[in-house]
Amino acid sequence: EVQLVESGGGSVQTGGSLRLSCTASGIIFGRSDVAWYRQRPGNECELVSSISREGVPYYADWTKGRFTISQDIPKNTLHLQMTSLSPQDTAVYYCAAAWGGEGPGQYSGSCPLLWYQYWGQGTQVTVSS
Numbered sequence: 234e235v236q237l238v239e240s241g242g243g244s245v246q247t248g249g250s251l252r253l254s255c256t257a258s259g260i261i262f263g264r265s266d267v268a269w270y271r272q273r274p275g276n277e278c279e280l281v282s283s284i285s286r287e288g289v290p291y292y293a294d295w296t297k298g299r300f301t302i303s304q305d306i307p308k309n310t311l312h313l314q315m316t317s318l319s320p321q322d323t324a325v326y327y328c329a330a331a332w333g334g335e336g337p338g339q340y341s342g343s344c345p346l347l348w349y350q351y352w353g354q355g356t357q358v359t360v361s362s
Contacts, residue, residue: 235258246362251315265331269326271322277341283302299316318360326355329348332350
């Protein structure tokens with residue numbers, strides 16, 4: 234059974250930083266496509282950042298260099314370092330692993346989406362002004 238467990242969310246003020254972590258069991262992150270998504274209140278699930286199984290990172294344009302994705306292979310953990318946070322970053326952040334993208338199902342709307350097979354339960358990030 235694959236389990237992804239996020240941690241590190243919380244409440245910060247504008248301009249603050251947070252480091253999210255996602256620890257996996259039942260899957261080897263270093264051999265999988267992995268990603269961070271978020272869902273802001275009243276908005277659809279959106280991709281924040283990802284790392285392909287080949288180790289190629291991707292960032293959504295709006296992260297504007299504020300976010301850094303990384304993997305700790307020995308600990309099978311995925312991180313998302315977030316800096317210069319603003320209230321627009323308030324969201325539930327999800328860790329996802331193992332590329333899906335096949336067959337019918339939900340590919341837009343609320344998290345989780347079928348672009349990835351496995352998802353964590355999410356961690357809340359709240360940024361106050």
